[in-house]
Amino acid sequence: MRDLxxxxxxxxxAAGLAGVVFSQDRRKRVxxxxxxxxxxxxxxxxxxxxxxxxxxxxxxxxxxxPMALPSAQAMATSFLILSSVTVALLxxxxxxxxxxxxxxxxxxxxxxx
Amino acid sequence: xxxxxxxxxxxxxxxxxxALVFPFFASxxxxxxxxxxxxxxAVVLALTGLLWQKVATEGPLLYVVGGAAWNLPLPxxxxxxxxxxxxxxxxxxxxxxxxxxxxxxxxxAWAGETxxxxxxxxxxxxxxxxxxxxxxxxxxxxxxxxxILFFGLFSLSLAGTTALSGRKQxxxxxxxxxxxWAVFSVLALFGLALIYGRHNTVNMSAxxxxxxxxxxxxxALGLIVALLLTRCGAFPVHFPLFDYLQEATxxxxxxxxxxxxxxxxxxxxxxxxxxxxxxxxxxxxxxxxVSGAFAxxxxxxxxxxxxxxxxxxxxxFLVQVGTALIGIGAxxxxxxxxxxxxxxxxxxxxxxxxxxxxxxxxxxxLCLASTSLLGDEETAGFSAVVRARLLLFFxxxxxxxxxxxxxxxxxxxxxxxxxxxxxxxxxxxxxxAASIAMAALMTRAFYALSLSTKQSHRGLNRLPLxxxxxxxxxxxVFFVFSFLPVWMLSYVIDPAINALLDQGGFMMILRxxxx
Numbered sequence: 001m002r003d004l005x006x007x008x009x010x011x012x013x014a015a016g017l018a019g020v021v022f023s024q025d026r027r028k029r030v031x032x033x034x035x036x037x038x039x040x041x042x043x044x045x046x047x048x049x050x051x052x053x054x055x056x057x058x059x060x061x062x063x064x065x066p067m068a069l070p071s072a073q074a075m076a077t078s079f080l081i082l083s084s085v086t087v088a089l090l091x092x093x094x095x096x097x098x099x100x101x102x103x104x105x106x107x108x109x110x111x112x113x
Numbered sequence: 114x115x116x117x118x119x120x121x122x123x124x125x126x127x128x129x130x131x132a133l134v135f136p137f138f139a140s141x142x143x144x145x146x147x148x149x150x151x152x153x154x155a156v157v158l159a160l161t162g163l164l165w166q167k168v169a170t171e172g173p174l175l176y177v178v179g180g181a182a183w184n185l186p187l188p189x190x191x192x193x194x195x196x197x198x199x200x201x202x203x204x205x206x207x208x209x210x211x212x213x214x215x216x217x218x219x220x221x222a223w224a225g226e227t228x229x230x231x232x233x234x235x236x237x238x239x240x241x242x243x244x245x246x247x248x249x250x251x252x253x254x255x256x257x258x259x260x261i262l263f264f265g266l267f268s269l270s271l272a273g274t275t276a277l278s279g280r281k282q283x284x285x286x287x288x289x290x291x292x293x294w295a296v297f298s299v300l301a302l303f304g305l306a307l308i309y310g311r312h313n314t315v316n317m318s319a320x321x322x323x324x325x326x327x328x329x330x331x332x333a334l335g336l337i338v339a340l341l342l343t344r345c346g347a348f349p350v351h352f353p354l355f356d357y358l359q360e361a362t363x364x365x366x367x368x369x370x371x372x373x374x375x376x377x378x379x380x381x382x383x384x385x386x387x388x389x390x391x392x393x394x395x396x397x398x399x400x401x402x403v404s405g406a407f408a409x410x411x412x413x414x415x416x417x418x419x420x421x422x423x424x425x426x427x428x429x430f431l432v433q434v435g436t437a438l439i440g441i442g443a444x445x446x447x448x449x450x451x452x453x454x455x456x457x458x459x460x461x462x463x464x465x466x467x468x469x470x471x472x473x474x475x476x477x478x479l480c481l482a483s484t485s486l487l488g489d490e491e492t493a494g495f496s497a498v499v500r501a502r503l504l505l506f507f508x509x510x511x512x513x514x515x516x517x518x519x520x521x522x523x524x525x526x527x528x529x530x531x532x533x534x535x536x537x538x539x540x541x542x543x544x545x546a547a548s549i550a551m552a553a554l555m556t557r558a559f560y561a562l563s564l565s566t567k568q569s570h571r572g573l574n575r576l577p578l579x580x581x582x583x584x585x586x587x588x589x590v591f592f593v594f595s596f597l598p599v600w601m602l603s604y605v606i607d608p609a610i611n612a613l614l615d616q617g618g619f620m621m622i623l624r625x626x627x628x
Contacts, residue, residue: 069193
C-alpha cells in the first residue's frame with residue numbers, strides 16, 4: 001500500500017517538475033506547481049503512516065501505541081491550504097498579465113541583472 | 114499567571130490578527146488604515162524590546178502552542194514534543210530586532226505612500242501585516258515544518274504587496290518571484306518529509322539531538338538550505354529578490370530586507386543549531402563563501418561598469434548579502450576545528466552576524482533615499498532643497514555601507530577583514546577590495562544623483578512625512594549605535610553568537626532548559 005502511495009507521489013512529482021521546467025505558458029506552469037505541491041504533501045502524510053498505529057489525534061496520545069506526529073500531519077494540511085491560496089494568486093496574476101502584454105507565454109523580458 | 118509568559122505567541126498573534134481584521138476596518142478611512150499599520154508595528158517593536166529584556170534576565174524562553182501547559186513541551190511518556198513549540202534565545206532576539214525595526218520604518222513609509230482606493234489599500238495593508246507576521250513567526254518557531262509554512266506565507270504576502278504597488282513591471286515580477294519561491298518551498302518540504310519519515314519529528318531541538326548526518330539528512334539539508342538561500346537573496350538564486358528590489362516602493366523595500374534578515378536567521382539556526390558540528394567536516398561553509406564571493410564581485414563590478422541608477426540599491430544589497438554569507442561561511446568552515454574557531458572563526462561569525470544586523474537596515478535606508486530621489490514616472494520630482502536633504506540620507510547610508518568610520522558600519526567590515534585574512538589571504542584581499550569598491554560606487558552614485566537636475570525644476574517642495582520619519586528613525590538608530598560599537602558587540606552580537614553555538618543548550622531546551 002505504501003509503495004503504491006510512493007509511486008503516486010513520484011508520478012505527481014515528475015509531471016509537476018516537467019511542467020514547471022518545460023512549459024512556457026504561465027497557466028500551465030501554475031498547474032504544474034500545484035502537482036508538485038500536492039506530491040510533497042502526499043509524501044509527507046504517507047511517510048507519517050505507522051503500521052498498526054492510531055489516528056494522529058492529540059486526545060489519543062495518552063493511550064499509547066504507535067502514532068504519527070499529530071502537529072506535523074495537521075500542518076501538512078495547512079500547507080495544502082497555503083498551496084491552494086498561492087496557486088489562486090498565481091492564476092489571478094497569470095490571467096491578468098496577458099491583458100497587459102498581449103500574450104499568454106511567459107518569456108522573461110531580458111531585464112539585465 | 115504573568116502575562117509576559119505569553120510574549121512569544123503574542124508577538125506573532127497580534128500582527129496576524131491585525132492582518133486578518135485589516136480589510137474590515139479599511140473602509141473606515143485613510144487615517145484608520147494608517148493608524149492600524151503604525152500601531153501594529155509599534156506594538157511589535159515594544160514586544161520585541163520586552164522579550165529582549167526577559168531573555169537577558171531569565172534566559173531562553175519556551176512556549177508550547179495549544180498545549181494544556183504553555184511550558185511543558187514534553188508530556189510524560191513522550192520523547193518528542195507533539196505540539197508546535199516557540200523558542201526564543203539571545204540569537205532569536207537579535208533575529209527579531211532587525212525586522213521589528215524595519216517594520217516600524219516601513220510602516221511610516223507605507224503611511225506616506227498613496228496606495229489607491231480603500232479596497233486596494235485594505236488588501237495592501239493586509240498583505241503587509243501578514244508578511245511581517247510571517248517573518249516574526251519564522252524567527253520564533255521551533256519546528257521546521259512551520260518554518261517552511263511561514264516562508265510560503267511570506268512569499269505569498271510579498272507577491273501580493275508587490276502586485277498591488279502599481280509599478281510598471283510589478284505583476285510580472287510578483288508572478289515570477291512567487292512561482293520561484295513556491296517551487297523551492299516544495300523541494301524543501303520534500304527534504305523535510307525525508308527527515309520526518311526517518312525520525313518522526315520536525316521539531317528543531319529534538320532533531321538536533323537525533324540527526325545522524327547520513328544520506329537522507331544531507332539531501333534534506335541541501336534542499337532546505339537552498340530554500341533559505343533564495344530568501345536571503347544569495348547568489349545564484351538572488352534574482353527574485355533582486356527583481357523585487359528594483360520595483361520596490363519604500364515600504365516594500367523595508368519588507369524585502371526584513372525578509373532577507375529572517376532568511377539569514379533561519380539559515381544560521383538550521384546550520385548551527387540543528388545540524389551543528391558535523392557540518393565543519395563538509396564543504397558547505399566553503400560553498401557559502403564562494404556564493405558570497407560571487408555576489409560581492411557581481412554586485413560591485415556590474416554597477417561600476419555601467420548600470421541604471423534604479424538598480425543601485427539591488428546591487429548594493431547583493432553585496433551586503435554576499436559579505437554576510439562570507440562571514441557566516443567562514444564561521445561554519447571552522448566549526449569542526451576548535452582552534453581555528455577560537456583564532457578566527459568566531460570573529461568571522463561575529464562579523465557575519467553584525468553585517469546582517471547593521472548593513473541590512475543601512476541598505477533599507479539607501480533604498481528609501483534612492484527610491485525617493487529617483488521617483489517614478491507617475492510622481493513628480495522634488496525641488497532642489499528637498500533633493501539636497503535626501504542626498505544627506507543617501508550619503509549617510511553610503512558611508513555606513515562602505516564601512517567608513519566613525520559610523521558603526523565599520524564594525525562588521527573590520528571583524529571580517531581581520532578574520533578572513535587568517536582563513537585565506539585571498540578572501541582577506543577580496544574583502545578589502547570590496548570595501549574600497551563600495552566606497553567608489555557610493556561616490557559615483559552620489560556624484561550622479563547630486564548633479565542630476567532632471568526633476569528638480571518640477572518641484573515638490575515637501576518630502577512626504579512618512580518617508581522622512583522612516584529615514585529619520587533608521588538614521589537615529591545608526592547614530593546611537595555609532596557611539597556604542599563596543600556595547601553593541603558585547604551586549605547584542607556576542608550573546609547571540611554564544612546562543613547560536615551552544616548546540617547542547619539548544620537540545621536541552623525541551624527537557625526543561627527553558628523558562
